[in-house]
Structures are given as C-alpha cells and as structure tokens.
Amino acid sequence: MESIYDTMLDFFRLSPLQARRETFDSLSQRVHKPLLDIATDEKGYSIKIELPGIAQKDIHLEVSERTLAVYGEKCMEEKEAQQSYYRVERSYGSFRRVLTLPEDADEDSLDAVFKNGVLAITMGRKTVADTTMKQIEIN
Numbered sequence: 131m132e133s134i135y136d137t138m139l140d141f142f143r144l145s146p147l148q149a150r151r152e153t154f155d156s157l158s159q160r161v162h163k164p165l166l167d168i169a170t171d172e173k174g175y176s177i178k179i180e181l182p183g184i185a186q187k188d189i190h191l192e193v194s195e196r197t198l199a200v201y202g203e204k205c206m207e208e209k210e211a212q213q214s215y216y217r218v219e220r221s222y223g224s225f226r227r228v229l230t231l232p233e234d235a236d237e238d239s240l241d242a243v244f245k246n247g248v249l250a251i252t253m254g255r256k257t258v259a260d261t262t263m264k265q266i267e268i269n
Contacts (some may be wrong), residue, residue: 164200164225174254175235179227182247189249191239200249201226234258 166179179200181189191204203224231237231253239254 166261167226168229171253174239174252175232177229177251179249179251180247181225181244181249184247186244189244190240191249191251193240195232196231196235198229198231198240198251199226199249200228238250254257 135177148196164179164181165229168261169176177198181202184202184204188205189200192201193200201224204222234255234257236254241253244250244251
C-alpha cells in the first residue's frame with residue numbers, strides 16, 4: 131500500500147508536461163514489449179502473445195539457433211481531416227520479443243496462428259540425449 135501511495139505522490143509532483151510524457155512512455159512500452167504467456171506440457175510448448183490493433187501482415191516470426199523472435203510494427207491509421215481531436219491515446223511504433231527456446235523444443239514443428247489480436251505459437255518437444263550428472267572420483 132505504501133508503494134502505491136508513493137507512486138501517486140511522485141506522479142502528482144510532476145509538471146503537467148512531465149506527467150504526459152510519463153503516461154506516453156508507459157503506453158509506448160506496451161507496444162514495444164507485448165505481453166506473453168508461456169506454457170508447457172509433456173507434448174510441447176505454447177506461447178501466446180497479445181498484439182491488439184496490429185495487422186497480421188505487420189507481424190514477423192523468425193526462429194534460428196534456439197531463438198524465437200517476434201517483431202513488427204503498429205502503424206498509424208489515417209485520421210479523418212474533418213474531425214479535430216482533443217486527445218488521442220493510441221501508441222504506434224515497432225515491437226520485438228526474443229525468446230531463447232529450451233533444448234528440447236522442436237523448431238521444425240513450430241506452428242503460428244493469429245486470431246483476435248493474439249498470436250498463438252505452438253511447438254512440440256524432441257528427445258534429447260540424457261545429460262545426467264555423474265560423480266567423478268578424484269585420485
């Protein structure tokens with residue numbers, strides 16, 4: 131509770147211009163680093179990334195050397211010339227999330243589906259040589 135109170139005090143101590151900049155920075159961070167969920171079971175891995183307001187054509191997915199990269203751009207839509215806006219709280223710009231895949235992730239079975247602003251990525255597991263630790267006797 132104390133940290134919430136301190137945060138509110140810090141916000142109100144800012145000048146109006148600084149407060150707007152702080153708000154813009156927090157909004158733009160959401161675009162630049164989309165939220166994601168990662169889950170696993172015995173069959174494979176599941177990753178869901180929230181990308182609201184982004185078109186499928188603006189999303190790119192790459193996998194290379196146990197690294198999965200999702201990147202793209204949220205483009206600004208054209209405003210109607212006849213309307214005058216008092217405030218616009220949408221943020222635009224590029225985003226990038228890079229994840230290191232586990233050793234047993236099967237990159238060849240990767241599948242991606244984009245629906246309702248959520249990119250769902252699935253991939254299976256492959257068998258990996260057992261690398262159990264063994265005790266070495268010192269002579």
